[in-house]
Amino acid sequence: MTRASTWIFLFLPLMWQNLEPAGGEKHSLTYIYTALSKPVGLPGIHDFTAMGLMDSRMIDYYDSDNQKKVPKQDWMKEKLPIDYWEKGTQSRQSKQQWFNVNIGILMERMKQNDTDVHVLQWMHGCEGDLQEDGKLKFIRGMDMYSYDGDNFLAFDDTHSVWVAPTPEAVLTKRKWDGVDVLKEYTKGYLENECMDWLTKFMTYGQKQLKAASPPEVHLFAKNSKVKTNIILTCLATGFYPKDIDVWIKRNGRVLYGDDGLTTSGVRPNQDNTYQRRDSVEILKTDKSTYTCEVIHKASGVQVERGWDHMIPPEPGVDGATIGVAVALPVIILLLVVAAVLAVLYKKGKFGRSNIHSAVNILGTPNQ
Template sequence: MNQPTTWIFLFLPLLWLNLQTTGGEIHSLRYIYTAFSKPVGLEGLHEFTAMGLLDNRMIDYFDSDNQTKVPKQDWMKERLPDDYWEKGTQSRKSKQQWFKVNIEILMKRMEQNDTNNHVLQWMHGCEGETQPNDTLKFKSGMDKYSYDGDDFLSFDDANSVWVAPITAAVLTKTKWDGVQVLKEYTKGYLENECMDWLNKFKNYGEKQLREASPPEVFLFAKETKIETNIMLTCLATGFYPKDITMNIKRNGRVLTVEDGLESSGVRPNDDDTHQIRKSVEILRSDSSTYTCQIIHNATGVDVENVWASDRSLSNGSDSGVSSEIHSLRYIYTAFSKPVGLEGLHEFTAMGLLDDRMIDYFDSDHQVKVPKQDWMKERLPDDYWEKGTQSRKSKQQWFKVNMEILMKRMRQNDSDVHVLQWMHGCEGETQPDDTLKFKRGIDRYGYDGNDFLYFNDTNSVWVAAVPAAEPSKRKWDGVQVLIEYTKGYLENECMDWLNKFVEYGKTDKSSPEVYMFVKDTNTETNVTLTCMATGFYPKDITLQIKKNGRVITEEDGLVSTGVRPNNDDTYQTRDSVEILRNQMSAFTCEVIHSASGVHINRSLGHGDTAIDPGNQDPSPEKEVALHDNGEDTV
């Protein structure tokens, strides 16, 4: 894991809020612990912190300075009794001591002294998928440790073993694998106890949001490519829960897809509410009465608004929904003064294509460099020279504006403050393989909190806190800035996104394929696993077959799905429990079209003896069995 990734992990609250993947009916509960080997001496970076995240939204928090577990959502405070917080505080204090002991063990094991600061992190939790009865079914569990920004140890929930991605963690893996009750507890927590809390917290949070989130409704028209036509759009936003009815009507008749109606579907906003928009292209001369009907039963909203007869044109943009979404984002981070910690530069800038780093710049090296081979090969030298000058210019801009914000908030330079900016775009794949603009993002954060962001739909800046109001008023008053920002997000950013996606298609890695067996608790049975790893891009087909028939979930098949490795490639594995005497009937088929790989593998060809290991990308738990204050690492 490189240094920039370390930074993303350390400043989780802001970046997870901004970079979270939009999902349909998946909910998550995670707990994240971070411990330094000695006090850091920087505001906001405590020697020990612990936080709970529900759907990437912080719900509780503890740090070593305040020594109290506190709620971060009103509904957590209202619905959970005092003894929950008292017990939680004691648990956090116990974990703080556990981390202190184990970070000392790791430093000794790696022959490190206390000259430098070291960091141990733990993330655990679960994801659930909404069922027809509105409960959540277990989807995946996470239990993962990292040390000094690198993956250290993770729990493979499917196979109930600990995985050591580095040599220094093998000793811990061996010790923890030898404690059967620990593995059973870890698996049980992830699949059961964590899911119970996730269901409970989801219901608590939804009740509060449901009480105060009616939709705002906007109607507007805009030009189309055909001069005689206009596009009518109805937008409802800011509502919760997501169940809503939106109809566009012509003279009282509800329009459908057959009438050319387009819908974005219900999509999440950044504040846990939702939005939906529908559009239809009509003749400019059409004198019919067009209305937009919104029904949101949870808040009692039932309105029908009429488009004005003159249908004044707006520059609102429309968007659709597709499973093939690509993104291009740039993230800048500036500290108010040098931090003095390895990997945390005074200024950094990075480009991310589909959350994969493609370029990087920091204040110490002062050069914008490619992070993918295809970026280096396809882009000329002057691209990197101009990019370096642009990054240096932005570094100065951040320095000036950091000073402005510190003066505005009456802050002195005794503490370190951080200003962050993220901007970019998402595109949806079209039938001709190009990308159509889906949405843009341009937002600033200060000291870990949202500060200011651009509302692309309405072309206005939005102040997330009172301190951002002067910036909002100033920037809203510069029309050319608004036009440039909107134009960049919808056009220039999309041009680069299309280009980079096309360039990236040349970046291919073929999969390594392994097939192996493990003993089970039943003497007559074994677990057969087929694993493909090291491939890029992520589209792959992996199938276990018995005498040519594809094995499915009904046969007991368990799949990890496609998951990222730590080197920008991917892995996937399928497992099934079978009779030991039927192993010869099974084969593993892997098809990776991008690299031209089509493999059919069977047992007994020298590749079945051992599990090659798992570079599990995502793992996490609360009140762990091995979290007992003893020397456990």
């Protein structure tokens, strides 16, 4: 996997993970917008996409083909009135127009033509720490823009200034820094309005958010590229929340990286649950006792599965059916990822590691 693909895949569903300080229970509300300069001609990939995520779960969605903001959680549909979705649709239609205009401005500023596809992205949101009294305390906000995978513009919430990491963004920085009401609004939205929405959504979805789902655990072998070897994989899937412990053991001893163990880390499934795969490559003739132990404290599950020493009969029969059946990716997110990756690959832009902060300048956001 390339550095760019690693960044984008991890960024969408886990955008706050590397920022969390030690402490209490964290919750986040994030909105991600992706615009392409022209159609790419691939099914399921839209010129403009917008989505809201709370605690890495998609809660609403909009794209340029359907042009309607829709709920992605039952409690969003049940708790929010029709006019919320109507106003939200109007807001995202306006943002779609704004992106169309500004991606053209950036192409002209950077002396680009329409031969290639260009990508403009925006992410904004807030994160809070749940206090003992049940209230959320603001930790941080983010408002970021990127263009073709490069940092373009960011709002420094602490100092209330725009940060321009590239020369092309300096003009915009100077213009926006000169508008005090814009900076005041941006800071106020991140620290107050965004937190108000996060608190409200947490209240609406409280039952679902607190409901823990236990993991399904599978231990299976698949063929390795080395004919004498197999790859033993422990798959835990369908669990929520995402905190989980997974260990593969040989004769009762836990295996680590030095033993050749690899892990996928925790990744999202299609149904708002999570999965994790740990694997180790061993000899087909290895007669050791292999087990997989999984502990998911939230659901009270502690289970240990033993390997039956069944060897895959031929290359290609590798247990992938299990993974596909119970661990589908977040389809909409990955379609957006695919579009961005296609553009970045064509441009050779593998390596920049952050989508960049920016403020909503389209008026009061209805999310």
